[in-house]
Amino acid sequence: MKNVSRLFPVFSMAFVFFYPLADWFNLALFKYYPSISTFSFAKNPAGNAIQWYGWLATALIFAVIVSAIYAVLPPRFSARRALDYAWIIPIGMLLFSVYIVYAGWWAT
Amino acid sequence: MITVLLIMHLLVAVALLGAITHQTLSLWWVPAPAPAGKAAAFFSNYRAVRANVYTNMIVILFVIVAVFGSLLYPGYRLTVLPFMRANHATLWGGVFEMKEHIVAIGLGLLPLYWYLWKKVLFSEHVQIRKIITGILAFCVWWSFLDGHLINNIKGFGP
Numbered sequence: 001m002k003n004v005s006r007l008f009p010v011f012s013m014a015f016v017f018f019y020p021l022a023d024w025f026n027l028a029l030f031k032y033y034p035s036i037s038t039f040s041f042a043k044n045p046a047g048n049a050i051q052w053y054g055w056l057a058t059a060l061i062f063a064v065i066v067s068a069i070y071a072v073l074p075p076r077f078s079a080r081r082a083l084d085y086a087w088i089i090p091i092g093m094l095l096f097s098v099y100i101v102y103a104g105w106w107a108t
Numbered sequence: 109m110i111t112v113l114l115i116m117h118l119l120v121a122v123a124l125l126g127a128i129t130h131q132t133l134s135l136w137w138v139p140a141p142a143p144a145g146k147a148a149a150f151f152s153n154y155r156a157v158r159a160n161v162y163t164n165m166i167v168i169l170f171v172i173v174a175v176f177g178s179l180l181y182p183g184y185r186l187t188v189l190p191f192m193r194a195n196h197a198t199l200w201g202g203v204f205e206m207k208e209h210i211v212a213i214g215l216g217l218l219p220l221y222w223y224l225w226k227k228v229l230f231s232e233h234v235q236i237r238k239i240i241t242g243i244l245a246f247c248v249w250w251s252f253l254d255g256h257l258i259n260n261i262k263g264f265g266p
Contacts, residue, residue, distance in 0.1 A: 048185060050182065055212070
């Protein structure tokens with residue numbers, strides 16, 4: 001618990017990596033139906049579901065799992081050495097998000 | 109209620125925008141010392157801040173703005189999005205969806221951002237600190253301008 005902050009870079013990278021994938025592969029943990037103010041794990045006939053909260057939850061779960069795995073690795077697998085390359089994932093995933101929006105909205 | 113929430117969302121976003129802009133400019137464009145006997149120019153003073161002091165507040169403000177935004181989001185989905193779909197405003201529908209993704213990525217970056225400012229010596233990992241802070245500033249500016257554009261297409265008011 002004392003050194004939990006050493007997991008922060010790994011958590012961030014995992015979250016940023018998995019969030020757009022959760023959208024792309026339709027992996028929302030749950031959906032929210034605003035017209036009936038209901039969260040649901042199953043498909044609901046109410047339609048017009050918000051998946052954004054579910055994508056965040058999915059990314060959060062994956063990020064926690066990856067951080068937990070990293071936490072039990074021996075110190076020689078330290079991510080601190082790779083810190084200088086941590087910009088690659090957010091920039092790559094921002095570009096991938098542009099593609100997701102392009103495919104979903106602008107190319108149709 | 110939704111209008112009150114929208115105004116609070118805006119006010120906290122303005123505070124966040126100011127804080128992250130101060131910090132990012134101070135990092136990317138270090139002010140030169142003013143010549144002896146002369147006062148520093150306005151922009152030099154704007155950048156000459158103790159950037160580290162802003163970090164915790166930026167994290168807190170980002171989370172608060174995101175929470176307010178997520179509370180407003182169902183209203184957008186029920187009123188503004190159908191309006192845009194009905195009017196074939198796919199450009200703007202996509203622009204707002206981009207905001208969803210950018211906010212999510214910004215939220216995900218917060219632990220790394222905090223770590224780089226608070227747990228790494230200021231003289232170490234300088235480039236990555238600059239880049240991650242820059243990406244976060246981009247997320248904040250995009251979200252702010254994006255929200256305004258969409259709000260002006262069709263307001264959230266009753």
